[in-house]
Amino acid sequence: MWAADRTRTWVLLEGASDVAAIRALRAARGVMPEDEPCVLVAMGGATNIRRHVAALAATAVAGRPPPLRVVGLCDEREAPYFVRALEAHRHALGLPFTPTLETLPDLGFQICRRDLEDELMRALGVDGTRTVLEDLGLGPAFEAFTRQVAWQGRPVLDQLRRFGTTTSGRKELLAGALAGAVAIDSTPPPLAALLASMPVRQGVSDPSV
Structure with a gap:
């Protein structure tokens, strides 16, 4: 300690x-x-x-x-x-x-x-969050994720939150990128x-x- x-x-x-x-x-x-x-x-x-x-x-x-x-x-x-x-x-x-x-x-x-990621995603909105994914090169991986039977038709923000936890290290990467994309006044x-x-x-x- x-x-x-x-x-x-x-x-x-x-x-x-x-x-x-x-x-x-x-x-x-x-x-x-x-x-x-x-x-x-x-x-x-x-x-x-x-x-x-x-x-x-x-x-x-x-x-x-x-x-x-x-x-x-x-x-x-x-x-x-x-x-x-x-x-x-x-x-x-x-x-x-x-x-x-x-x-x-x-x-x-x-x-x-x-959770923190949900707060950031709601501040950015769906479009802003997806832009962050594209900037990180994760757009295609997210599209593939949404085609999984278990996640088809689910709310997009729920899909985005779950996607952020599917691979080791992705949650940390995404949290930093989302925070960096949020305007100070938002x-x-x-x-x-x-x-x-x-x-x-x-x-x-x-x-x-």
């Missing part, structure tokens, strides 16, 4: 695809990976949040909240895991009030309706809120502010 840098903001994300998307959104705002003042943590699944939060809480000085900030992003169906993990370590993390499903966003933990609300809670390096002005 990593050791927490108590001077930085820690961003707890479900997996590598979420990290790729946040990096792309940050790059659009002038924050390059080599200058990222936040620690983006791919937890390997939302259910792993408890051990990550416990490790951060362990850095707290007895009787004092730790001089670090912890924020994150989760899917709606995974939000209860976040609530329970944060509740268990509320005081060590210096949280000002008890986490609930309703108060998670106020504590810096934003909630995607289905950033989905939960992602915009997370980005607003993340500091930028000195001298960088966030164009979305």
Whole structure:
């Protein structure tokens, strides 16, 4: 397990695809990976949040909240895991009030309706998402996928979401590309809120502010 840098903001994300998307959104705002003042943590699944939060809480000085900030992003169906993990370590993390499903966003933990990819695809629309696939050279593969009996006639966004998970590495590739294609003023609300809670390096002005 990593050791927490108590001077930085820690961003707890479900997996590598979420990290790729946040990096792309940050790059659009002038924050390059080599200058990222936040620690983006791919937890390997939302259910792993408890051990990550416990490790951060362990850095707290007895009787004092730790001089670090912890924020994150989760899917709606995974939000209860976040609530329970944060509740268990509320005081060590210096949280000002008890986490609930309703108060998670106020504590810096934003909630995607289905998942991050769905938020990005809805922001881009079907045409915009298919343009991203074409730019990645995945257009023919997607057309072949939609001809599969199990997926014929299904809503296009459902087809697109499932297609993104059919090959190893595709979800991460697609998440970064989708995020890079979203206009700053069209950033989905939960992602915009997370980005607003993340500091930028000195001298960088966030164009979305």
